[in-house]
């Protein structure tokens with residue numbers, strides 16, 4: 001005897017589609033038998049891991065028969081020290097994706113809603129749907145978040161609101177004055193998530209730039225999320241974190257799975273957090289790559305959305321499905337963003353100089 005196991009799943013889960021990740025290099029190698037492949041599809045750090053990380057992982061590997069520290073004491077202490085917050089304000093996650101899900105699971109249930117923007121990071125709708133919550137999507141303004149529209153969209157049943165800053169896949173940012181004005185308008189019973197996955201790439205010289213952690217003191221309903229996957233180069237190890245009030249942190253720890261961050265990841269995160277040189281080098285490579293790619297797009301007559309992250313959304317005249325396939329045949333993996341209501345864009349991560357050149361050459365050839 002069998003039954004419809006999809007219909008048997010929770011209501012919200014039935015409406016989900018699995019997350020589509022950037023195509024792995026090995027998959028394209030299997031499919032096309034190409035030797036040299038450039039992957040600019042998942043906003044990874046093109047430098048590879050910090051040497052300090054490899055040493056820390058090696059050392060931690062000797063202890064993998066033991067469970068990790070479920071509370072991540074040492075990493076939290078290091079983060080608290082660096083950020084000027086209390087360890088009781090930090091929740092560690094298996095990537096910040098995990099933290100975003102913990103937040104949603106803690107605050108969304110059937111009959112509740114969450115607000116996010118058109119073109120915003122896809123994990124928000126997935127997490128809301130998994131909890132059978134209602135999504136309220138506001139129209140974007142110049143590809144970015146329209147904070148006034150978001151404040152106006154808050155309904156009686158709204159518990160949560162997501163802002164990605166910089167946003168993925170558009171690379172847009174909100175300025176500090178607009179964000180503060182917005183936070184002043186949001187009722188205290190609506191939890192605001194400020195997703196700062198690309199925080200480390202934002203030019204600190206930019207006076208208008210937002211540091212969510214500095215705003216926590218004034219807004220007890222604010223949660224800031226950050227990650228070690230992007231600028232810190234630990235995407236495969238899965239470490240992210242939330243910074244919030246001790247009360248919200250207590251809530252998140254109630255839904256957090258025990259041992260959600262493994263011991264090698266904890267050790268690696270601690271090692272790279274202390275490696276300022278690695279971070280600075282990555283920022284410089286990113287700034288140079290941004291210049292190289294945008295100049296290359298200019299030369300090709302392509303428009304793009306100005307980005308504060310380590311990626312750029314480039315616009316084409318038509319739907320990019322075919323172009324994406326043509327680039328794959330040239331050994332270049334980028335990211336189609338049709339699922340973000342951006343069918344004519346491709347999101348391109350900024351790579352090393354030679355990788356960026358490979359992308360520009362491939363584009364020139366196939367266009």
Ligand SMILES: *Cc1c(COP(=O)(O)O)cnc(C)c1O
Nearest residue numbers: 095096097121168197227229240
């Ligand atoms: C990449 C990304 C994340 C999450 O990455 P993790 O690897 O799960 O830490 C979160 N938010 C945005 C906007 C991202 O682009």
